[in-house]
Amino acid sequence: MAKNKQVDAYIEKAQPFAQPILIHIRKLVHTACPTVEEKIKWGFPNFDYKGVFCNMAGFKEHCAFGFWKGNLMKDTHNIFAKDQGMGNLGKLTSLKDLPSDKIMLSYIKQAVELNDKGVKRLVKPKVAPGSKELVTPDYLSKALAKNKKAQKEFEAFSYSKKKEYVDWLTEAKTEDTRNTRLDTALEWIAEGKSRNWKYMKK
Numbered sequence: 001m002a003k004n005k006q007v008d009a010y011i012e013k014a015q016p017f018a019q020p021i022l023i024h025i026r027k028l029v030h031t032a033c034p035t036v037e038e039k040i041k042w043g044f045p046n047f048d049y050k051g052v053f054c055n056m057a058g059f060k061e062h063c064a065f066g067f068w069k070g071n072l073m074k075d076t077h078n079i080f081a082k083d084q085g086m087g088n089l090g091k092l093t094s095l096k097d098l099p100s101d102k103i104m105l106s107y108i109k110q111a112v113e114l115n116d117k118g119v120k121r122l123v124k125p126k127v128a129p130g131s132k133e134l135v136t137p138d139y140l141s142k143a144l145a146k147n148k149k150a151q152k153e154f155e156a157f158s159y160s161k162k163k164e165y166v167d168w169l170t171e172a173k174t175e176d177t178r179n180t181r182l183d184t185a186l187e188w189i190a191e192g193k194s195r196n197w198k199y200m201k202k
Contacts, residue, residue, distance in 0.1 A: 007045045022056055026056070032112065035049060039052075050118075054111055062091035065089050072121070
């Protein structure tokens, strides 16, 4: 199988618990798609066949695996997590957390087929169609609910002020980046500051 040395290095630097998971996922992807091309994008391994179709990442306490067009796939075995974060399978802490190889291979092949057919990825709109009501991500709503001062300030923000924060959080490429931004956002929101307050003229 054609390996990318950058992906080799990524796996070697991963936490000990994560290495077997990442190695196994990588093997399954190559089994399902022998012509796959490995790339490092956004700081973690992505698998490409006529475009990216899946990716994996290792964090301090868990791994993640996701399909680029997961919202277009048929989850016939109900393996997709409700709170997906960055990946579709939730937080993976051991090989036991992965579905069977047979199921994994069928899903990977399904993702490859979508790219083969040229199916475009669906991007969920951040704003409800036909309105200026912003769709706030669940993780932000839950965090605000735990910080009453920030919640009160956020509710008083204008549409555009809220949107700046929502866009900043949803554009994060990894879960770690999103969590770091969320902590910063809560601090600034509680102080009544806009997302770009540092650059505003006094």
